[in-house]
Amino acid sequence: MASAADIAKSLAAAIGxxxxxxxxxxxxxxGFPPxxxxxxxxxDLGAFPVGRMIEIAGPPSSGKTAxxxxxxxxxxxxxxxxxxMxxxxxxxxxxxxxxxLDTTPGLFTFKTPKTFEESLQICVVAANHVRQNKLIKKDAPICWVFDSLAAMVPRSAYYEMKDGKIKGVKSLEDRNMNDNTALARATSNAFPAFAQHCEDLGICAIFLNQIRQDLNVKFGDxxxxxxxxxxxxxxxxxxxLSASQIKKGTDIIGMEVTGKYMKNKIARPFQTASWRFMFQEDGTGKFDRQRSLVEFLETNGILTKxxxxxxxWDGKQIAKEALARQIESEGxxxxxxxxxxLPAxxxxPVVVEADTEIDEDADIAA
Structure with a gap:
């Protein structure tokens, strides 16, 4: 009988x-340590793995794009x-x-693809071009965001108007029940290869998505x-993500967002983190990471209530909001x-809870 070393040597000659x-x-x-x-x-490593595909899903105005x-x-x-995308x-x-975000062309690519397949192809072609031509350092990451998976139209279901008439693969009148599953079939066909491209090309592919309710589920989530x-x-x-409204009087000024890793192949799944996402006058949203971290430290008994x-703080009582703004002013x-x-x-904490639906209407004081 051959030894393990001999088998390894023989196999290496045959298959490497x-x-x-x-x-x-x-x-x-x-941007948020928890x-x-x-x-x-x-x-302090960061949250989003390079070389992998990830999903961020949640209700509207919960800060997915941010x-x-x-x-x-x-x-x-x-x-x-x-x-x-x-x-x-x-x-x-x-x-x-x-x-x-630096939106300088070259550092940032913005596209509005018409179909699911076109979107993935643009990402792979762009990343491959950058790597082959060594336009960035070998270990420099590529981040590509798809907003959103729910809005991506498979090529088989795409149609367009031309000269006042519907043109494309299929007209509205010809659509049938198979078209309702077109996106599912498209992801099943494309994702195995795309996942390999992400690994090979150093892409962090982030798919934003929408959460729906499955009416057939009577028990559980x-x-x-x-x-x-x-x-x-x-x-x-x-x-x-799930979110509750933060109100000041009757005005909704932000959302208290809780993120839960429903799947995690990097570390232990089902871990959570909560933070404040505040609405700005110009229409943007801002993570209040200072107030959010103060809340985390208090909840975990690191800051004394x-x-x-x-x-x-410094031996004196201070309002959490005042402390957050003081920290913000210090950069x-x-x-x-x-x-x-934060403890090394x-x-x-272990939390045993029943699966619940998203509560978008609960109020939290500012």
């Missing part, structure tokens, strides 16, 4: 040596580039710089996302002072 294990070595930042920790058990923009700007800061026709290139079953297998992470709405130095309080060995 064993391949290296596929691992994630880079993450794009979310979300980074929920993603990969680290406060999270994706943070990832894109993070990729640029690391010497890479970003791209945005606007299938919903709602992204504002003019306002994006306020969230830290009735939520589902669009795109069929394939996304559940090929996304390395699925971050689902004072009277209602207050915590102990990154102030935020790092909060981060320094943090174990999230």
């Amino acid at each position: 040596a064993n391949d290296e294990e596929t691992t994630v070595s880079q993450f794009l930042p979310s 979300l980074d920790h929920a993603s990969n058990s680290s406060w 999270l994706a923009t943070a990832a894109m700007s993070g990729a640029q800061a690391m010497g890479g580039i970003a791209g945005f 606007d299938h919903e026709r709602s992204f504002s290139v003019k306002l994006a710089p306020k969230l830290g 009735p939520r589902k996302t669009t795109g069929g079953n394939a996304p559940a297998f090929y996304f390395s992470q699925r971050l689902w 004072g009277k209602p709405g207050f915590v102990i 990154e130095k102030g935020f790092k002072s909060l981060m320094s309080l 060995n943090y174990e999230p």
